[in-house]
Amino acid sequence: MSSNAESQNSKGSFILKDVMSSVSQKMQLDFAQLTAQITHKPSKGTAREEIVRRFLEERLPESLEMGAGEVVDTTGQRSAQMDLVVFDRLHCPRLVQVGDIRVYPVEGVQAVIQVKSKIDMPGLRDSVENIRSAKRLMKSAFYKPTRVMDHWTQYGKTYDYFPMTGYVFAFESIDIEALGKGLDELNRESAIPPEQQIDLVCLLDKGVIAHNDADGNMVSWAEPTNPDTGETTVTTVRTRRSLLLFYVMIHDQLSIAKMRPVQMVKYIPQTFLFGDDEE
Numbered sequence: 001m002s003s004n005a006e007s008q009n010s011k012g013s014f015i016l017k018d019v020m021s022s023v024s025q026k027m028q029l030d031f032a033q034l035t036a037q038i039t040h041k042p043s044k045g046t047a048r049e050e051i052v053r054r055f056l057e058e059r060l061p062e063s064l065e066m067g068a069g070e071v072v073d074t075t076g077q078r079s080a081q082m083d084l085v086v087f088d089r090l091h092c093p094r095l096v097q098v099g100d101i102r103v104y105p106v107e108g109v110q111a112v113i114q115v116k117s118k119i120d121m122p123g124l125r126d127s128v129e130n131i132r133s134a135k136r137l138m139k140s141a142f143y144k145p146t147r148v149m150d151h152w153t154q155y156g157k158t159y160d161y162f163p164m165t166g167y168v169f170a171f172e173s174i175d176i177e178a179l180g181k182g183l184d185e186l187n188r189e190s191a192i193p194p195e196q197q198i199d200l201v202c203l204l205d206k207g208v209i210a211h212n213d214a215d216g217n218m219v220s221w222a223e224p225t226n227p228d229t230g231e232t233t234v235t236t237v238r239t240r241r242s243l244l245l246f247y248v249m250i251h252d253q254l255s256i257a258k259m260r261p262v263q264m265v266k267y268i269p270q271t272f273l274f275g276d277d278e279e
Contacts (some may be wrong), residue, residue, distance in 0.1 A: 020244035027051055027243070028171065028204060049083045049115045052169050056086075059247060061255050064110065065089040069102030071109050071134045074141050074266050078103075079134035084113035088259040095267075106137040107262045110254055111165040119170035119203070121182050128186050128198060131166035135196045139163075141267060142260035150258065155195040156224040162257040165199045165221055167250060173203040180209045180236035187222075187232060194232050197222040202246035207238040210249070220249035
């Protein structure tokens with residue numbers, strides 16, 4: 001290394017992994033403090049989710065916003081309560097917004113996140129079902145793309161909209177290998193299709209649980225490794241830089257999504273539109 005290069009490096013280079021290490025340590029410290037100081041479980045849960053929400057909102061594109069609540073579709077189906085809902089700031093209306101109670105149309109939602117203090121197998125099972133309740137909702141109330149290039153290929157399928165992704169973030173966990181094996185078994189036992197599976201899990205204290213594609217590459221969504229059966233392959237990465245890996249994977253996934261404007265008229269019954277509603 002030249003003396004000039006050494007001089008520049010001594011002044012401090014920007015190294016993302018070091019920045020994320022510092023952020024991870026602070027998140028763990030904040031979590032430890034709220035665990036020690038807050039005994040009320042709902043309040044502890046809200047504070048825990050706020051730590052994650054603040055981290056993501058400060059680092060994801062400004063077009064994305066986050067809140068908590070339920071997701072609904074035009075058929076009247078609704079999700080379980082989501083700890084964090086990632087939605088398009090420009091194109092996603094809030095159908096209900098009263099204090100902490102919010103309801104979002106599925107067409108404007110890019111991702112849902114479940115946040116856990118410590119995740120074990122029962123907690124993983126709950127997360128699987130909660131995220132599935134949101135990802136199985138039908139996106140239909142949007143303006144269709146007019147160009148082939150505006151379609152999206154994921155989960156072994158081609159969509160004319162951006163399919164919802166689902167993540168889990170846990171501050172602490174049981175063994176990562178046991179959780180990865182458990183997630184794989186839950187997907188297979190319940191025959192959960194790729195598009196309804198958890199896509200990525202961040203275990204702040206241990207690593208990341210993701211999926212491999214058919215070529216053996218780690219991807220940030222549940223891509224089928226067997227196109228004929230639709231089976232996916234869960235992979236685990238034990239690393240001290242779990243926050244960095246989680247961040248770059250969901251950033252690259254969410255930042256390229258192009259959300260369609262929501263067609264709100266489809267949320268109103270046709271009988272109402274034509275004047276036959278009883279009320």
